[in-house]
Amino acid sequence: MKETVQGEMQQKASWVAGIDIGGTKTLMLLSTRDGDGQVHECRLPTQAAEQPEAFFRWLFAELKTFCEDSGCSWNQLAGVGLGFPGVILQDEGVLRNAPAFQWPEEDIRAIIAKFYNGNIVLDNDVNMAAMGEVDQGAARGHRHSVMVTVGTGIGAALVLNGELYSGQLGAAGEIGHFIAGDEGLDPGYAADGDAFGVFESITSGTGITERARNYFAAGKGSELSLIWSLAGGQAEQIEARHVFKAAESGDVAALEILELPLRYMARGLANITALLNPSVIVLGGGVAASNPTYYLNEVQARLKRYVVLPIEIVIAELGNKAGAIGALASIRRNLQRTDR
Amino acid sequence: MKETVQGEMQQKASWVAGIDIGGTKTLMLLSTRDGDGQVHECRLPTQAAEQPEAFFRWLFAELKTFCEDSGCSWNQLAGVGLGFPGVILQDEGVLRNAPAFQWPEEDIRAIIAKFYNGNIVLDNDVNMAAMGEVDQGAARGHRHSVMVTVGTGIGAALVLNGELYSGQLGAAGEIGHFIAGDEGLDPGYAADGDAFGVFESITSGTGITERARNYFAAGKGSELSLIWSLAGGQAEQIEARHVFKAAESGDVAALEILELPLRYMARGLANITALLNPSVIVLGGGVAASNPTYYLNEVQARLKRYVVLPIEIVIAELGNKAGAIGALASIRRNLQRTDR
Numbered sequence: 001m002k003e004t005v006q007g008e009m010q011q012k013a014s015w016v017a018g019i020d021i022g023g024t025k026t027l028m029l030l031s032t033r034d035g036d037g038q039v040h041e042c043r044l045p046t047q048a049a050e051q052p053e054a055f056f057r058w059l060f061a062e063l064k065t066f067c068e069d070s071g072c073s074w075n076q077l078a079g080v081g082l083g084f085p086g087v088i089l090q091d092e093g094v095l096r097n098a099p100a101f102q103w104p105e106e107d108i109r110a111i112i113a114k115f116y117n118g119n120i121v122l123d124n125d126v127n128m129a130a131m132g133e134v135d136q137g138a139a140r141g142h143r144h145s146v147m148v149t150v151g152t153g154i155g156a157a158l159v160l161n162g163e164l165y166s167g168q169l170g171a172a173g174e175i176g177h178f179i180a181g182d183e184g185l186d187p188g189y190a191a192d193g194d195a196f197g198v199f200e201s202i203t204s205g206t207g208i209t210e211r212a213r214n215y216f217a218a219g220k221g222s223e224l225s226l227i228w229s230l231a232g233g234q235a236e237q238i239e240a241r242h243v244f245k246a247a248e249s250g251d252v253a254a255l256e257i258l259e260l261p262l263r264y265m266a267r268g269l270a271n272i273t274a275l276l277n278p279s280v281i282v283l284g285g286g287v288a289a290s291n292p293t294y295y296l297n298e299v300q301a302r303l304k305r306y307v308v309l310p311i312e313i314v315i316a317e318l319g320n321k322a323g324a325i326g327a328l329a330s331i332r333r334n335l336q337r338t339d340r
Numbered sequence: 341m342k343e344t345v346q347g348e349m350q351q352k353a354s355w356v357a358g359i360d361i362g363g364t365k366t367l368m369l370l371s372t373r374d375g376d377g378q379v380h381e382c383r384l385p386t387q388a389a390e391q392p393e394a395f396f397r398w399l400f401a402e403l404k405t406f407c408e409d410s411g412c413s414w415n416q417l418a419g420v421g422l423g424f425p426g427v428i429l430q431d432e433g434v435l436r437n438a439p440a441f442q443w444p445e446e447d448i449r450a451i452i453a454k455f456y457n458g459n460i461v462l463d464n465d466v467n468m469a470a471m472g473e474v475d476q477g478a479a480r481g482h483r484h485s486v487m488v489t490v491g492t493g494i495g496a497a498l499v500l501n502g503e504l505y506s507g508q509l510g511a512a513g514e515i516g517h518f519i520a521g522d523e524g525l526d527p528g529y530a531a532d533g534d535a536f537g538v539f540e541s542i543t544s545g546t547g548i549t550e551r552a553r554n555y556f557a558a559g560k561g562s563e564l565s566l567i568w569s570l571a572g573g574q575a576e577q578i579e580a581r582h583v584f585k586a587a588e589s590g591d592v593a594a595l596e597i598l599e600l601p602l603r604y605m606a607r608g609l610a611n612i613t614a615l616l617n618p619s620v621i622v623l624g625g626g627v628a629a630s631n632p633t634y635y636l637n638e639v640q641a642r643l644k645r646y647v648v649l650p651i652e653i654v655i656a657e658l659g660n661k662a663g664a665i666g667a668l669a670s671i672r673r674n675l676q677r678t679d680r
Binding site for chain 2: 143144156158160161165166167168169170171172173174175176177178179180181182183185196267270271272273274275276277278279306307308309310
């Protein structure tokens with residue numbers, strides 16, 4: 001009799017959900033706990049709210065509907081992994097530095113518990129994406145991997161010994177603050193604080209865009225440059241993707257604009273390799289995704305100069321699904337640990 | 341009856357040893373497994389051998405004698421932690437990059453088993469020292485800490501979530517290969533490979549010594565400099581410690597020589613902080629130890645410019661006992677894990 005009840009309970013809680021909560025869009029995945037079933041998918045616009053209670057009421061109502069539509073009743077859901085566009089303080093359950101969710105600093109686990117009482121895992125969306133790439137993507141089979149995301153900003157996520165590593169305040173991977181060269185630093189130490197984020201301002205998509213606009217605004221770029229025509233002949237319309245597209249054709253201005261961002265990115269990856277000796281670094285985010293072959297080749301060519309250890313550099317494979325896949329993988333791992 | 345036997349067995353294996361094997365000296369510590377007893381200590385000159393078998397025969401014979409002298413019979417020894425002056429590949433049990441022990445690449449665990457069949461933990465001596473500082477020294481109570489050792493060379497050891505992290509090939513912490521500025525790099529990428537180890541060549545004791553000797557050899561230093569008199573008026577007799585001693589008195593040449601090493605060290609610590617968000621960085625090794633207050637203050641003053649996260653910088657407390665204390669702590673932790 002007891003065995004039957006246990007069997008039923010196990011069967012009941014045989015589903016898991018992974019949710020990537022973005023500032024504008026939310027992606028939900030639903031699958032079996034042991035990962036051998038179909039993965040159901042649901043995309044919806046994020047309904048932001050000023051208070052976490054209103055937000056999670058909405059989110060878990062949507063999840064419940066999604067579950068029912070997928071043939072999973074609410075009490076069959078063993079756990080939910082949630083990725084947020086901000087820093088999660090694991091000990092406190094607090095979400096911080098999330099522009100889209102400027103909530104009071106409180107334990108959101110307690111609020112979530114009002115709507116769902118199963119197992120949950122919370123983490124930063126970049127961390128979840130890194131876990132996704134380890135579970136299903138470009139870092140599959142690697143024990144120690146780092147994912148570097150190059151988009152409007154820059155960040156890294158560390159999966160060491162198969163586990164996400166977040167540091168003391170959830171701030172591990174904030175490589176926008178790397179010091180990888182003298183560019184942008186005042187050698188005389190006259191000013192205060194101007195060294196913060198120099199690496200990000202050089203290597204990010206935003207940084208590349210700004211560099212290119214300044215280049216043309218300063219009259220350094222010829223109107224014959226491919227960048228100029230791609231941007232419709234207006235310096236303030238230039239985007240990083242124009243620069244990459246032009247560089248792929250050997251455009252001189254583009255090559256000059258990209259030299260420093262590529263060199264500094266290589267130095268950043270060299271520093272990651274020296275300190276952590278991972279076996280793979282995954283490049284994700286908009287900049288890497290829009291020009292994968294060019295970006296990868298150029299960074300690798302420069303990296304050789306700085307690195308003696310073997311290190312594989314690869315482009316992320318899962319795109320904007322990485323976060324939700326990672327959230328799914330994280331809750332599965334969490335349940336496995338709980339089982340032991 | 342069964343309980344009595346188990347009780348006896350537990351009592352039998354109630355000791356642990358921690359051994360720091362240096363190129364010239366070996367330190368053995370012996371204590372109780374639960375850490376509440378006296379710590380016995382034995383120092384002896386390292387008897388190097390061309391083959392690991394001869395070496396471990398010697399080592400474990402010495403350990404046995406030490407045990408007997410300390411009132412611990414051989415079968416009471418539950419485990420031994422061993423720190424080596426080289427890289428340990430954990431999966432293979434291979435010792436590599438150990439100038440004092442240039443053995444064939446074989447699994448030394450199998451060789452050790454011929455002389456001792458209890459639990460063992462092997463690691464690099466710098467890793468063991470970092471674990472020692474976490475267990476008993478400057479990083480006590482910290483969950484995520486990094487120990488940076490500045491001596492003839494430079495290296496770092498990472499204790500993340502209370503566990504040593506060694507990377508894919510045991511090469512984590514090789515920060516001698518950091519790129520933290522343009523100094524020493526060829527901006528034109530003309531040469532190959534000259535970027536390797538620039539950080540070490542600037543920040544290590546050896547690097548500081550060389551910088552100072554070149555400074556005076558090039559006629560830049562006055563004979564009125566305190567460095568000059570400390571070195572007996574011979575450029576080739578100048579040592580890093582002379583430079584630090586002179587700098588503490590405000591010697592102009594010394595301040596000029598140290599500016600770059602201190603600045604680059606601060607940048608290196610900034611990079612560690614950005615990537616790992618530890619709560620403490622412990623500075624160890626000869627350079628930090630010989631001028632602790634000056635070195636710490638000067639590095640911290642420069643670090644402020646690069647780091648936004650809270651990070652404590654402290655000087656190592658355990659000196660040349662750190663490795664053996666860490667080896668003891670490591671075997672204790674290993675036995676605790678095995679018990680669970």
